[in-house]
Amino acid sequence: MKKELIELRVNGRAYELALEPCTLLLDALRLDLQLTGSKRGCDDSSCGSCTVQVDGIPMLSCTMLAASCEGQEITTIEGVCEHGSLAAIQKAYGDWGGAQCGFCTPGFIMTVKHLLRANPDPTDAEIRGALSGNLCRCTGYNQMYQAIKAAIVAEQKGVARASSPAR
Amino acid sequence: MTDFSVIGKPIAMIDAAGKTTGAGKYTDDLSVPGMLVGRILHSPYPHARIKRIDTSRAEKLEGVVAVAIGKDAPNTYGILPVGHDEHALALDKVRYVGDNVACVAAVDEATADRALELIDVEYEVLPAYFDPEESMKAETDLIHDNKPHNLEKDYHHVFGDPDKGFAEADCVAEARFVAGEVTHAAMEPHSTLASFEIDSQTGKPGRLIVWSSTQVPYYLQHKLSLVLDVPMAQIRVIKPLVGGGFGGKSEVIPLEIIAAIAARKARAPVKITYTREEVFWAHRGRPRTLIDLKTGVKRDGSITAVKARVMQDGGAYCSYGVVTILYSGALLGALYDIPNIQYDGYRVLTNKPACGAMRGHGTVNVRFAFESQLDELAARINLDPAEIRRRNLLKAPCVTVNGLRVQSYGLPECIEKTIERSGWRDRKGKLGKGRGLGIACSHYVSGAANSIIRSDMPHSTVNIKIDRDGGVVVYTGASEIGQGSDTMTAQIAAETLGCSLGRIRIVAADTDLTPIDIGSYSSRVTFMAGNATLRAAVEVKKQIASAAARKMGCTADDLVFRDDLVVRKKLAGESHAATLVSAAVPSEASVSERVEGQILRGSLQQKRKDEGPKDSMSFEEAVVAAIDFHGTLTGTGSYAPPAEARGGKHKGGGVGPSPAYSYSAQVAEVSVDEGTGEVTVHKVWAAHDCGRALNPVSVEGQIIGSVWMGMGQALTEEMVWKDGMLMNPGLLEYRSPSSVESPEVEPIIVESIDPEGPFGAKECSEGSLAATIPAIANAIFDAVGVRMHESPFTPERVLAALRAKKNAKPINLTDGVDPTNPARFREHGGSLWFKGKGPERHALDPSRLAAPLEAGGDD
Ligand code: FES
């Protein structure tokens, strides 16, 4: 297939890429831009490891064409850090055991970032519901809920560092 | 001795930031210049002879660099020395749908995929075997010629006098339990990148460098050497971040060797990453298991005898099978006091992907059967299910009837805590219609006392190097796979050396740099690599102490190492308390704070120096003194399990023994919808005896993860087979639970302080899994009065059990499903690979007979 020039805006920067029109966004990110934080965990849009935000909405980058994102703002896990430091949710995931092997973590964080923006004080059921499109095989999800709550508290306090779990 | 400064505190894993920012690299994230993409051609037949392979058309395709086939590396291998029955690429025969036939190395994935379709393979299709009981009747067309009746291995063990035991019993239960086949489905699909370095002397391809998603770099190095005929020293295996293993990456998976074969043939680096579907076919998970179990108890609840006949549907290759079938029998012991045990285990070959080691290796399915039957016996003799477990406790320390040495034994406390927290005494039997509580226990090894490769080498070795900058580098072969191996190593080193966690650098799992370690499986890392780290750190500490003591004019025994200071003991009390304030929780300080802290401490030190005789030194000063005095500052520690822990001398007695066992007791609360058969798990209370919790967040994470995976196996997860075809090779169809299907798990840490574990620690990553399945089964019984004999407890099975209670006909959802067109199972219409259509079959294939044989997954 013939390649075409496509302009993608990723994490606030513009990139011009020559891509086949059938190139998936995930492949463009991973192979052409070396943004390997977004992962491929499945073949059939079932795992959520590839989640990125397109204009602020979490999307499965394995199931969209790169070309369809032209003119939109794509945010990947690499764009989540704040001023070179961990964002509250990233710190909290580490502190509370929300990430074990970490393979699912970028996808979850992109989903959670959206949840907390849309609903800064979610109930337990809302958190569960929001995470249900992402799969994790390590954590059993419980510690992610703790991390999310800690991140909310940290954000509210305006400190970038979530308190560590107390015993 | 409980006053620790680093261990026992909940901390973020030392590699957490790499994972939460996406900066951490997994194998598939790596690339090297000139790298090609490899794709594998798999067998469409469950059992066939390869008559001819013609790769010429594929080779001519633009962009294809090489096509590798079996002849390119014909040596056999297998993870067990007794099971060398695999070829990386099939030589003359394929033995399951998905077996590996050829590999294309091409410039990109699309080209490689196109080339696969151009490879012509002529097969002679053979009759295939899918059900273990049928398979054992086979006389002809054996799966492996040297395995009569397709029997991989059988073991027959008798301990004590089972007949006498059953004669003494007041109540005997007997039943068949069936556990469905499950797989690890780690989120990271397997991936390997192989590259040859050019040798400067010969100018020819020399050393092989392999980056791979492996739990055991050393085994991979060993098998690569075997198959490629290259000395081990010419192979370097590097383990990047691994996205979960659960046993699925604990043995050498075909792609790991195929990538190297393809790289050699293509004369260029090759990376192969499995698709999710290929991960399912590669499998090596927990086999479908048939358990015929008989247990006798006295009226007081004490167990008199157990008899188990276990048959595992092992798939087409040995894999870890011999070990799996032995674990099933051996770990009938070491949980309760059972005086008489008879065990007959059969590992059977069938034409399906090989089963291997999966979290709770070999013990899980038998535990489901045993704990369910114990529950039934408790009901029959009118005893509380928690109480019957209490009445069969071991009197530890002891050696069980089958030769397992038990030292620390936290089971009584686990039972006590879990019934207390769950409100068992007040709530059991009072939750109303359709809701119930169930209890079950389990245990697991903290590493196998005998390595699968018979030798006297230590199981773990760790080196530590400290330089003048005061930085501590720990070299360990243990593999971080998400369980916290690197963090555990850093914590033990920091605690022992009395330095802050920020000083420790871990270099892990790289066969060029790190000493041999037999890897991350059977929950051995904390106990074995942890002990090796402790010993290496103690050795280094001794050297620092002797030099520091000279400077301070005291003896080495007078020194205390803590919080980056070396302090004289009698002074430690006061000045230590003062310095502690300034050094507050170094592990949690940010980098800038740490640097500041060091400068602060440095200037403090300077002041003290000026003031007079030393009563304390900073860690850096002590290190410099030690290097000046000894010349270098390095230490090595290794660990080999003690002879007393290595088990009985009977055939197969090498599997099961461990230096220490973890214990778990769980209560599950479920509700059952009697109309649909749907089971909901509301909460699981899981108490786990991990010896000592070195990092409580990680320990709790491991307990929750194990319980969760057990719940998946209990309720939804199952590989559904129809005549050798996997009906559900996708995460949704396999039904890995999402957040909305996952219960709250309350982890309860029990610390029994093992006498041989590092700081008393034992395993915490696997032992909890096995109890969850029977705890849920027993809760279902409590809720609706049906005893589940087959897992997973899907709505159809629960409904069938409820209907059977009312004498209604069961419903079988796989009845009449055409495996070559399984539209009812996959939204996509069957395997992606065959584009919704299965392959043609041999005339004698069971699926082509008028009355098809029932295959695995049916009931
Ligand atoms: S990779 Fe699994 S949903 Fe995109």
Ligand code: FES
């Ligand atoms: S942390 Fe491993 S899959 Fe989620």
